[in-house]
Amino acid sequence: MKRLGLVFLVLTLVMCSSSNESSDVVETTTTLEAEGPSNNNETTTTATNAQDDTNIVESYTYDKEKMSPFTGLELSPEIWLKRPRRVIAFKVDNNLNARPQSGLQEADTVMEILVEGGMTRFLAFYMDKTSTYVGPIRSARPTDPNLVRPYGGILVVSGATAGLIPAIRELGVPVLEEVSAPTMFRIANRKAPHNLYADTELVREYIDTRGFLFNQDVNPLYDFGNDQSNWITGANRVTIKYSDFTTVIWKMDNDQYSRFIVDGYSPDEEAVAHNFITRDGYSDILKIPTVVVIQGPLYNDEVTTLPSVLTVGVGPVSIFHNGKYIEGTWRRNDITEPFEFLDNDQEKIEVPPSKQWIHILPLNGEIIWSEN
DSSP states (O other), rough: EOOOOOOOOOTOOOOOOOOOOOOOOOOOOOOOOOOOOOOOOEEEEEEEEETTEEEEEEEOOOOTTBTTTTOOOBBBHHHHOSOOOOOEEEOOOOSSSGOSSSSSTTSEEEEEOOOOOGOOEEEEEEEOOOOOOOOBBBBTTHHHHHHHHGGOOOOOOOSSTHHHHHHHHHTTEEHHHHHOTTHHHHHHTTTTTTTTBOHHHHHHEEEHHHHHOOOOOOOOOBBBBOOOOOOOOOOOOEEEEOOOSSEEEEEEETTEEEEEEEESSSGOOEEEOOEOOOSSSSEOOEEESSEEEEEEEEETTTTOOEEEESSSSEEEEEEETTTTTEEEEEEEESSSOOOEEEETSSSOOBSSSSSSEEEEEETEEEEEEEOO
């Protein structure tokens, strides 16, 4: 069992060089060619077959027109031909009375963020994906605009603490609140405030008629690619502790991580499956191929005094995929920029193209992973 123990100085780029152990097993891959404009970013992986010394090249090209900026995967023509499409981020509740949530399993990507009381809430990003039932939708928090801004997104919330909505808008992030959005609706079988939901396409249609700023040039989350040659095995179980109240556990199940949670609501502090539920009542455990943990200093927001995590500057990042992991550094200079990931040799980390669940974790949080 290993525990992440990196300490970083905020806004100061500390370059650490260390030698990484390379795997003794060299995988043989085939050549993949992706169509796209010549100005797209291309990353190439070269592997050597130990028996015949034949170089086999696996290439990845990010095609902005045909691929998802949130997964790095190519979309079907019936999806990408609908572009340009706005990025919409729905703030989703994680209170016990909000579970099981809806729409997290359908989102392009999900970010999980610490809020007051040691609990977490989610940002469910929708661009190419759709859902008729996202929620429960709750109020904004100060960390939200810093995560939505790089992708030109619109933040959809129930409301916010006094003064926060104007502050978010000043950062260049449009906000849609319940009071100004007739497309949101409350359901009868849950009590307020855990009963506000939305249909992504009805919200999208409403936004399109209101003249909101439309950023059609959406940045990828970070660098995607197929080179995981320096990743290490031994991460079939990943435990992420936000606080004494909230711990998330991801367990490898075939080629995906299944989500479990231990928090102040859990009986006898036992891990319970974290499920989603659809509008027609189907329920199953949340699963994800790739888990990313971005850590930053915890501070109290000036406007609201609410706890927030700093996501501009430099900090540690840990990435988990298919039982393998890599540790490194994230950095970005401004909230308009996407994250950049570097390994301990200061080389760019290529995240496997797949659906992502991104934890925004305070530096005093804990990450523990193991083979079992």
